[in-house]
Amino acid sequence: xxxxxxxxxxxxxxxxxxxxxxxxxxxxxxxxxxxxxxxxxxxxxxxxxxxxxxxxxxxxxxxxxxxxxxxxxxxxxxxxxxxxxxxxxxxxxxxxxxxxxxxxxxxxxxxxxxxxxxxxxxxxxxxxxxxxxxxxxxxxxxxxxxxxxxxxxxxxxx
Amino acid sequence: xxxxxxxxxxxxxxxxxxxxxxxxxxxxxxxxxxxxxxxxxxxxxxxxxxxxxxxxxxxxxxxxxxxxxxxxxxxxxxxxxxxxxxxxxxxxxxxxxxxxxxxxxxxxxxxxxxxxxxxxxxxxxxxxxxxxxxxxxxxxxxxxxxxxxxxxxxxxxxxxxxxxxxxxxxxxxxxxxxxxxxxxxxxxxxxx
Numbered sequence: 001x002x003x004x005x006x007x008x009x010x011x012x013x014x015x016x017x018x019x020x021x022x023x024x025x026x027x028x029x030x031x032x033x034x035x036x037x038x039x040x041x042x043x044x045x046x047x048x049x050x051x052x053x054x055x056x057x058x059x060x061x062x063x064x065x066x067x068x069x070x071x072x073x074x075x076x077x078x079x080x081x082x083x084x085x086x087x088x089x090x091x092x093x094x095x096x097x098x099x100x101x102x103x104x105x106x107x108x109x110x111x112x113x114x115x116x117x118x119x120x121x122x123x124x125x126x127x128x129x130x131x132x133x134x135x136x137x138x139x140x141x142x143x144x145x146x147x148x149x150x151x152x153x154x155x156x157x158x
Numbered sequence: 159x160x161x162x163x164x165x166x167x168x169x170x171x172x173x174x175x176x177x178x179x180x181x182x183x184x185x186x187x188x189x190x191x192x193x194x195x196x197x198x199x200x201x202x203x204x205x206x207x208x209x210x211x212x213x214x215x216x217x218x219x220x221x222x223x224x225x226x227x228x229x230x231x232x233x234x235x236x237x238x239x240x241x242x243x244x245x246x247x248x249x250x251x252x253x254x255x256x257x258x259x260x261x262x263x264x265x266x267x268x269x270x271x272x273x274x275x276x277x278x279x280x281x282x283x284x285x286x287x288x289x290x291x292x293x294x295x296x297x298x299x300x301x302x303x304x305x306x307x308x309x310x311x312x313x314x315x316x317x318x319x320x321x322x323x324x325x326x327x328x329x330x331x332x333x334x335x336x337x338x339x340x341x342x343x344x345x346x347x348x349x350x
Binding site for chain 2: 137
């Protein structure tokens with residue numbers, strides 16, 4: 001394969017493959033998926049409580065925890081113990097994080113900051129609020145710079 | 159990397175002909191292999207899936223560039239014309255031909271549909287002035303690949319002062335594109 005070699009595929013032995021391949025094989029009923037080690041009720045409870053305690057964002061066990069959870073629970077819930085509890089726990093953590101994100105986005109716009117540091121945010125969270133946030137910020141910026149006619153901002157005339 | 163940067167950047171980035179050529183060559187190579195080796199259904203289907211995935215990224219990248227070219231065509235051509243000798247091109251030769259044709263077609267179209275019928279002193283339209291410029295001040299999300307020191311963040315209003323920030327490797331930020339444009343071009347940060 002392009003990005004490296006896979007295998008060897010021997011029956012009964014666990015092998016690491018990219019997620020897209022794993023889902024495809026599972027759909028064709030050729031394999032059983034093994035959940036990642038963080039996908040366990042105890043661990044997820046810890047993570048959720050940690051997130052609720054802190055004001056800032058805590059590091060997540062995997063930068064793609066949301067996508068992985070959704071995919072694995074949809075296609076391979078029979079391979080995952082206590083799937084429903086896991087679903088609830090992850091959703092709780094997600095809701096907490098997204099609420100924090102909404103608050104901080106609100107204060108960002110209100111205080112007209114020019115820059116924000118967002119470590120520990122996963123791509124899914126960023127992209128969920130990202131488009132709206134960047135467009136809103138763009139509009140605010142345009143409105144603000146138009147208030148200052150002496151600036152070098154170029155306007156277009158015919 | 160090139161695909162993500164192009165997707166989130168408000169302007170057209172440098173064309174990367176080497177990467178494109180390399181990917182296309184490898185795709186052709188793999189297809190040829192697959193055609194010959196018709197044994198073992200699993201291997202064939204896995205390879206085929208991978209080819210599809212890579213092809214998707216490649217065509218999404220090219221489509222993104224074409225959309226930007228069509229959106230900003232007079233500025234893109236102007237930038238290419240005023241480019242200094244040693245600087246890398248932002249358009250591949252095919253894209254350049256496409257942009258020129260698009261411009262010529264648009265001009266002919268405008269002329270035939272409307273301008274011809276207007277009083278003589280209004281028959282010119284400056285496309286450079288009427289087509290909106292890419293908004294370099296739009297905000298983008300990025301991840302830092304190489305540590306950078308003292309990036310100047312300019313103020314938006316006169317009351318704010320400018321301040322400098324350091325970019326740690328691996329951290330993620332939200333900032334105006336204009337501030338980090340050279341870093342994107344050099345590969346020090348990745349837009350996400």
